[in-house]
Amino acid sequence: MSEPLLELLGVEARYSAVPVVRGVSLRVSACEIVGLIGPNGAGKTTTLLAIMGAVPHVRGEIRLAGRPITGQAPERTVSDGVALVPEGRHIYASLTVWENLRLGLAGRSARDGVDEDLEWIHGLFPVVEQFRDRQAGALSGGQQQQLAIARALIAAPRVLLLDEPSLGLAPSVIDTVLGALTEIRQRDVAILLVEQRAQLIAGFADRTHVLNNGQIRMSLTPAEAKDTDRMIAAYLS
């Protein structure tokens, strides 16, 4: 696609004194899935949180459709059209599935089209409709993950960020999730996907970046993803 929906330019992020992200540049366009992999502590989650405005000290530029959004309050970024599916899902266990979904509406700026979007979401993740009035905490991990994505989608985002969606999921559920992502992509959404399962994502995403020690060491196409040696080298660099 044409210009990127999401752009990071030399982004540095830190919580206190030590920088976690040390100069990351990447771009995601609509209808694209970009993967971000790397070892633990590489700064993947922090990168996503920095985009959302949830990291106290961020330098560099983050642009949404050309407009800088660096340093904005998270709620503003959400209503501008960026949604996050956080690591560990962060579902409100004591609220019902439907209430969790309703919370996602808080970030939606488009007043209308809620019913259509809901229908589409129910199509992607039938469990969300099925367990509407169940306490979210009673759902299985896979079901919670689907709820988390559904919740992000109801905000009608232009950019979708996912942090380790496959964590703790059975392979069949992972397939559902990845399938859903493919469908979501078709709707002109730009997707940035952080994952631990390097092979899985590298083969799936349009482009995958390897993050290590706060910096991007390498970028891989799906074809190059088969090259395990390169990947290991990137992880160890």
Place this chain on the structure above:
Amino acid sequence: MRRLLAGRELAAPVLLIVVVALIGSATSVSTQQNFITALVSVAIVIGLYVFMGNSGVISFGQISFVAVGAYVAGELTIPTQPKHFVLSNLWSVLQNTSVGNVPSLAIAAGVGALFALLVGIPLMRLSGLSAGIATFAVLEITNNLLTFWPKIAPQSGQTLSLVPTTTGLFQAAAGAVVAAVVAFAYQSTRRGRLLRASREDHSAALGIGVEVHRERLIAFTLSGAISGLAGGLLVHQIGSVTPDQVFLELTFLSLAMLVFGGVGSLWGATVGAVLISLLDSYLLQAENGLQIGFFKLTLPSGASDLILGVLMVVVLIVRPRGLTGGREWDLSLPRVLRRRARPVEVAEAEEPVEVAGGR
């Protein structure tokens, strides 16, 4: 040499105490009282600091140890003849014993420590908000008992008076210095440092085998001793005491002094106490008319609280960790003579005071 260097961080608080005493001695008799009050406040706040600063647990109960110390020291030094008349229902121990000035202070410290120990054994298990509320309950109970229990205090909250006013500048300064030295000695020991470790990270400390409950109890008891001593100094300064004088307002004031100065350090406790106390004294005087140069400033009654309250809020917004940022001040020899500094800094990037289950 090492001993000398280790005492570096004690120098600043002690120096300040001495300076305050010296300045006080050069002023008029009436103004001197403000300086004495400042020094007694230092002792009170250090008592508070020894527990709160090291453990990170908020306690509203330390003033009850000050109260107990004040009443014990007061009752034991009132001349026996009037005591039999005025306080006829006191326990015979208090009724019949009469001690000198310094012994009364020592006993006040001892009773304060004992009280703290008894209270602390059950209470030190608690943390955070429940600890705060439980210690507040202790404060309330102590106040209630001191008001209405004739065996330990005058009837119905009447003033305990006729206490010899032996706390002048010297005694107040000496008491404050003792408090500072004891507090510093404690925080320099391994025990003190272990407790501070638990303040940073409760679970980690437990993990390395620190018996947090016991360490807190020790700090709490020590705090009781210092607070008791401060109470003795207080009652001997004013010559009388009522339950209200050692209750909510003093609790707020001492807490404010500590937080203003910086909860995490002895220097913070000292600075906060001196500055706020002097300010409070002058503001109170201004309510009665204060001569400033050519004109007389008369604040409306209650304005001192207003100004102090606003000042407190402003300072906390601007410097949430207090004036000193919770650090000790190292008044050392010039760098050339100094070996590598061993900081006693407790300030760190995140929350210093315990908040279990934060956001």
Place this chain on the structure above:
Amino acid sequence: MLLQAIIDAIAVGALYALVAVGLGLVFGVMRLINFAYGEVITAGAYSLYVTRNLPLSVSVVICFAVCVVMSLLIEEIAFRPLRGASPATTLVATFAVAIALEAVWLIAFTPQGKTADLLATLNQSATHGSVHIRWLTITELAAGIVLLGGTALILARTTIGLQMRAAATDFRAARLLGVRANRVIRFAFVLAGVLAAVVSLLLTVSQPLVTPTFGLDVTILALVGAVLGGIDRLASATAGGFLIGFLISFLGDELPSSLSSFSTSFTFGVVILALLLRPAGLFAPLGQSSVDRV
């Protein structure tokens, strides 16, 4: 009269429960104790004095307005700048705000206090016979039920209520979903203000003399009760507030006269015991450890 004492105690409990809700709402979203809440109540009471010559309905409306505005002002001026600070700092800061405001009342309305006896008719008895129930008691109970029920409904059914519940559980996650922090916080303070107004109205009936410490005494006790019950959940905080109010009133009535001046000690003795037995809160879910609590 045991029955009398119980009925009166329930009414007092309801009043304290309302204050506990006000404290709990703010604690839920901000994780801090609003010591200045008592000053909102005092402000409402003083406004009743100031408007005493106006028609009753106007006075009441103004009272609500004053309390809500006061509540929002406190949030804006004292709480907002302190949002990231440590518990000790915010504790002292809100206490300082309370002290400062008390001084304002002292200066503006004198230490002797002012009388606001607009609703004195509620002091009349509504029943005959040996059990003496004042209209006030009935009103307090009714107000308690209506307001507690209303708050529960708002939280359960409305969008903003849902957002508040989410924010109280995990504020960060809520913001990342697009929940507007300021809106949720302000709403909590508005609700708290409304509750404070009702409390100030009811309190002036039994205590027509409004002094600078009018609201503080109730707030401190309600706070103790809320923490006792478990301040991190609204339901347990409310129950705790009710319990404290009930205890204070009941013990005050039922203790033998030789011990009645020690009702404070008894009440707080119970508080300590309860905290030791269940540090997570008397009404907290079983199995919740004290380390998890704030």
